[in-house]
Amino acid sequence: xxxxxxxxxxxxxxxxxxxxxxxxxxxxxxxxxxxxxxxxxxxxxxxxxxxxxxxxxxxxxxxxxxxxxxxxxxxxxxxxxxxxxxxxxxxxxxxxxxxxxxxxxxxxxxxxxxxxxxxxxxxxxxxxxxxxxxxxxxxxxxxxxxxxxxxxxxxxxxxxxxxxxxxxxxxxxxxxxxxxxxxxxxxxxxxxxxxxxxxxxxxxx
Numbered sequence: 001x002x003x004x005x006x007x008x009x010x011x012x013x014x015x016x017x018x019x020x021x022x023x024x025x026x027x028x029x030x031x032x033x034x035x036x037x038x039x040x041x042x043x044x045x046x047x048x049x050x051x052x053x054x055x056x057x058x059x060x061x062x063x064x065x066x067x068x069x070x071x072x073x074x075x076x077x078x079x080x081x082x083x084x085x086x087x088x089x090x091x092x093x094x095x096x097x098x099x100x101x102x103x104x105x106x107x108x109x110x111x112x113x114x115x116x117x118x119x120x121x122x123x124x125x126x127x128x129x130x131x132x133x134x135x136x137x138x139x140x141x142x143x144x145x146x147x148x149x150x151x152x153x154x155x156x157x158x159x160x161x162x163x164x165x166x167x168x169x170x171x172x173x174x175x176x177x178x179x180x181x182x183x184x185x186x187x188x189x190x191x192x193x194x195x196x197x198x199x200x201x202x203x204x205x
Contacts, residue, residue: 027118030087032176034126038079040169040188042130044195045071046137047162051199054155061144061154068141072134080127087122091115137162159196166192 046068053064095115135142140157143149167185174184 027121030118031122031125034079034083034122035129036169036173038075038126038129039133040166042072042075042133043137043162043165043169044192045075045130046134047159047192047195048199050137050141050155050158050162051196052203054151055200055203059151061141061151064155065138065141065145068134068138072131075130075134076127079130080123083126084119084123087119088116091119133165136165163189163192 049068049071050064053067058064092115137158140149140154140161144151144154166188170185170188171181173179173188174181177184
């Protein structure tokens with residue numbers, strides 16, 4: 001009965017080692033940057049879609065949601081594939097440099113495995129961030145498809161949720177930089193307001 005007991009512990013030990021290697025490679029820091037950057041992009045994309053669609057007279061929530069989701073899916077695919085290829089190329093280069101110095105293959109070593117995991121991890125974060133941020137911003141309009149909500153109310157709710165998301169992203173940046181959380185959040189909101197204003201001006205032109 002005791003024969004199978006070491007296996008789970010061995011798995012846990014491997015996970016801890018992998019986590020330690022990922023931490024040494026500062027993968028969390030890289031993923032955090034991708035998370036904020038692409039969630040920010042996704043939020044601004046939804047903001048511009050909602051404002052522009054409403055101003056040109058799109059009265060159907062389905063239309064606005066479809067356009068917004070199409071943008072977010074495109075950003076998610078672009079983010080995932082672009083980051084995966086970029087990170088993999090960069091980490092493969094580092095692996096080759098180490099192999100040339102050590103005169104041995106590191107493909108099956110812990111460092112080689114961590115390089116692959118790190119690339120996929122960063123790519124998943126990069127791809128998921130704009131999609132999730134977009135879904136959050138579109139949530140009131142998605143609700144309006146299934147519930148008896150007025151389009152105008154859903155649009156304003158979508159803008160409010162998106163601004164709240166931008167503030168949260170800014171506050172998060174302020175927290176990790178140990179700066180002014182409120183000011184950092186308000187800066188992000190200001191960028192969102194400027195984006196909405198520019199969309200309104202372009203429609204007027």
